[in-house]
Amino acid sequence: MTSLLFGLGAGAALVALYSFWRSAFRIENGNVGVLVRFGRLVRDATGRVTTFPPGLHAKAPWVRATEISLAERSMSLEEHGGVIEVLAPDGxxxxxxxxxxxxxxxxxxxxxxxxxxxxxxxxxxxxxxxxREQIARFEPTSADLSAYTALRSRMNELQQRTxxxxxxxxxxxxxxxxIAVDYLQIDPPEELVDALNAVITAESEANALVARTALQCLQRSLAAAQAVEIANAHALAVEDEIRTVGHELISLAERGVLRDYVDRRRAEVLGHSRRVYLNHQPTRSQS
Structure with missing residues (x-):
């Protein structure tokens, strides 16, 4: 009899302990709790679902507590990320x-x-x-080159509409x-990407060719300018030399010795020459 009473008492104690454990629940920070009784949400007298803020709360043992996070979350268009194809207004x-x-x-x-x-x-x-709906309805303006450029240039407007x-x-x-919609990628189809890359490559090569040509022209212009400066300097030197010689000849003429100086210089030149050609004018025969 004693053991039976002891067993009943122990069982009652366990049931009471289990009921006590089932009668309390805790809600973590940033979450909200609700109670579910036999599959239905517990509501107050006004019919609104009863919610519980973070902390320790009591409930009936047969009522189940459910915790819901109120923290900000994010999701992509596909479950595992990635992109989707959407038709623009121009197809x-x-x-x-x-x-x-x-x-x-x-x-x-x-x-x-x-x-x-x-x-x-x-x-x-x-x-x-x-x-899909917002992109299909996003008409380009007269300032936009295409629907794609409109989507890229007016992305903030598209995000707000969505x-x-x-x-x-x-x-x-x-x-x-x-809270917000963030467009991370808006790209044209693969064939258009290849065409755009070809255009960009051609443009880059053309720009490089123009730059090289401009550099060569600049170098040639600088070389020509230097050549002109050298020619000017040489011409000035020759001019100074001619002017100096002219002054000396004038001085010799004023002193009356210019003819002697010319004869002596002619003799010196002829003396150093290996061959001399004389400009002899033939005389006309008189009939």
Whole structure:
């Protein structure tokens, strides 16, 4: 009898301890807690889902506590990242990679848990659809060369349009507050990339050729300028020499010895010559 009573007491103690352990739950910082009773969210008298802030709380043992993170999260267009192909307004296939930043709205926890089986994955699908729709509707202006250049040059406007299109739907349908949309990559199709690379390469080679030609022309211009300076200096030297000789000849003429100087110089020149040619004019015969 004593052992039976001891067993009953021990069992009751274990049940009480287990019930006590099941009657308390803790919510970590940055999270919010809700209670689920027999598969249904516990609501207050007004019909709103009861939420619990971070800390230690009590509940009935048969009620399950669920913890939801309110921290900011991000997702890509595809589950494992990567890009998707989207049609631009002019029919060009654009490769796009973008990320969505969001968090669970604390006052819409019921929608996040109850309105869909997997709110985050369904939000990803809504994100892809919205990106395709916004890019398809993004008409280029007269200042844009094409739909692709419009998307690249006005990316901030595209991000804002996508954000505004997502915010209301995400909050109402999934209880998620969208913070921002970031377009990480907007690239043309592969064949257009090859064409653009060829154009860029040709342009680079043309620029290099122009630069080399300009350098050669500059070098030649500098060489020509130096040659002109040398010729000018030589001409000035010859001019000075002629002027000096002229002054000396004038001085000799004034002293009356110019004829003697010329005869002596002619004799010196003829004396050093190996052969002398005389300019002899034949006389005409008189008839």
């Amino acid at each position: 060009t296939r654009i490769r796009v990679n973008a990320r969505l930043r969001f968090h669970v709205a604390q006052d819409r926890v019921a929608a996040f848990l109850a309105e869909s089986k997997d709110a985050v994955e369904e939000l990803r699908g809504l994100f892809r659809v919205t990106v 954000l505004e299109a997502l915010q209301e739907s995400a909050l109402h349908e999934y209880g998620i507050a969208v």
